[in-house]
Amino acid sequence: MIQADLIIEGAAELLTLTGAGNRPRRGEEMGDLGIIQRGALAARRGKIVWVGPTADLLTSVRPMAFCKLIDAYGKTVMPGLVDPHTHLVFAGSRENEFAMRIQGKTYLEIAAAGGGINATVVATRQASKAELTFAARRSLNRMLPLGTTTVETKSGYGLDLETEIKMLEVIQGLNQDDPITVVPTFMGAHEIPPEFRQDPEAYVDLVITRMIPAVAERKLARFCDVFCETGVFSVAQTERIFRAAQAAGMETRVHADELTDLGGAAMAARMKARTADHLLYANDDGIRAMAQAGVIAVLLPGTAYFLHMQRYARARDMIAAGVPVALATDFNPGSCMTESMPLIMNMACTQMRMLPAEAITAATINAAWAIGEQERVGSLEVGKQADLLVLDAPNHEHLCYHFGVNLVERVVKDGKVVAENGRRIR
Numbered sequence: 001m002i003q004a005d006l007i008i009e010g011a012a013e014l015l016t017l018t019g020a021g022n023r024p025r026r027g028e029e030m031g032d033l034g035i036i037q038r039g040a041l042a043a044r045r046g047k048i049v050w051v052g053p054t055a056d057l058l059t060s061v062r063p064m065a066f067c068k069l070i071d072a073y074g075k076t077v078m079p080g081l082v083d084p085h086t087h088l089v090f091a092g093s094r095e096n097e098f099a100m101r102i103q104g105k106t107y108l109e110i111a112a113a114g115g116g117i118n119a120t121v122v123a124t125r126q127a128s129k130a131e132l133t134f135a136a137r138r139s140l141n142r143m144l145p146l147g148t149t150t151v152e153t154k155s156g157y158g159l160d161l162e163t164e165i166k167m168l169e170v171i172q173g174l175n176q177d178d179p180i181t182v183v184p185t186f187m188g189a190h191e192i193p194p195e196f197r198q199d200p201e202a203y204v205d206l207v208i209t210r211m212i213p214a215v216a217e218r219k220l221a222r223f224c225d226v227f228c229e230t231g232v233f234s235v236a237q238t239e240r241i242f243r244a245a246q247a248a249g250m251e252t253r254v255h256a257d258e259l260t261d262l263g264g265a266a267m268a269a270r271m272k273a274r275t276a277d278h279l280l281y282a283n284d285d286g287i288r289a290m291a292q293a294g295v296i297a298v299l300l301p302g303t304a305y306f307l308h309m310q311r312y313a314r315a316r317d318m319i320a321a322g323v324p325v326a327l328a329t330d331f332n333p334g335s336c337m338t339e340s341m342p343l344i345m346n347m348a349c350t351q352m353r354m355l356p357a358e359a360i361t362a363a364t365i366n367a368a369w370a371i372g373e374q375e376r377v378g379s380l381e382v383g384k385q386a387d388l389l390v391l392d393a394p395n396h397e398h399l400c401y402h403f404g405v406n407l408v409e410r411v412v413k414d415g416k417v418v419a420e421n422g423r424r425i426r
Helices: 027-031 056-061 095-102 108-111 119-124 131-144 161-177 200-218 235-247 264-270 284-293 301-304 315-321 339-352 356-362 365-370
Strands: 001-017 035-044 048-051 061-069 076-079 081-083 150-155 180-190 223-228 251-256 275-278 296-299 325-327 389-390 409-413 416-420
Touching: 001 056, 001 365, 001 409, 027 264, 027 315, 027 325, 035 056, 035 223, 035 325, 048 056, 048 095, 061 275, 081 339, 081 365, 095 108, 119 161, 119 339, 131 150, 131 161, 131 223, 131 409, 131 416, 161 180, 161 200, 161 339, 180 235, 235 264, 251 301, 251 315, 251 409, 264 296, 284 315, 296 315, 301 339, 315 325, 315 339, 325 356, 325 365, 356 365, 365 416
Parallel strands: 001 061, 001 076, 081 150, 150 180, 180 223, 223 251, 251 275, 275 296, 296 325
Antiparallel strands: 001 035, 035 048, 076 389, 389 409, 409 416
16 A cells, blocks of 8 residues: 555545646647546655545555645645746846836837846846845745746846856755755846947857856756847847757757747747747747747746737647647746736736636646656656645636635645745745
8 A cells, every 4th residue: 555644635626737648738738637526646755656536545545654634625736836937036126117118118118228137137246146045035935825836047137157157056056945946047148238239249159158168067057048039139149059058968948039020939949949938929930830849838928918018929829739838927027027827827818818727737737848847847646746736726717717816725845835825834
């Protein structure tokens, strides 16, 4: 008989998210949550050891001494949320830009006036590691009670070797004693710093010849990301950076076709990037190319909402074309100041016409695939980490339907309850 130190029983719905095979879910598969009615789950030493109907629990699982028993009758149990695109580490804030946008200023106009990414760069260069760590942990403390158990985050507010390394070392440190798993991405190509504005190619050379080798040597990042956009990094420059990153052992991701149709989606497919993110202006050819290459679309509706863009990524077309879709907050100080994945899931439904089941898939197993964590998290199956949520909701649709409140009653990370009723347990 299987022994367990954590048992969850009686869930009205237990969402396993299993059954798609060795790839992210796409097309109609995104609507299949692998639901077990009156479901139960058992874990031992942080790993799931049994999943099935509550009726079979007593004959299959033996509770160990001091076993934690969670009553989930009338509630929904699901995998912990995975946020695959954030910018957690930064100094300062940019609330003044919020008012400027309300008055009609565009993202590019604000940047030209001295705001935007470079405003955060100035503050981040001046901040100490301790200051950056304190601010990032505060954001993680907000994410955890809202259900996020794994998060990706990027450098990119340094734009010089010293500060980029400083940011990545902060990200590395966040994993040491925080319940949330943090996956690091190097994004030295987030913007062209003011000192290189007259010679962008020289900055690209710096990223390729100094930053990427230094990051790779220290093993500080799993991915390399580039902001491929008009006025930032061209498709050709992005390809150069990608080739250097791939040669150094990093996988690639790209901010693509967010503000203009630059062909970033097609480039991501051509270069075999793991993800292409944003994609508000991705064209039909780019979407088809992504589907054929298996590139995951990480969609960020919170950014389009926050920037008053009146335009969202074509999620329905992407799903119909067979592109695996994931969702993320894009938490950052300038264009999307929210740590809430449930809010993003609601926006995915209301603004991009994703179904609640599709949004859940996009925020769990597909999001895990987007950051290479699919073998450990994103679904509830034997052998994976016991990262899961108990929702105060009778079925999964409430998570997207009942917005503006926190339905996450309990957060379990590695088999331990780490948050209850909206508060982190220290």
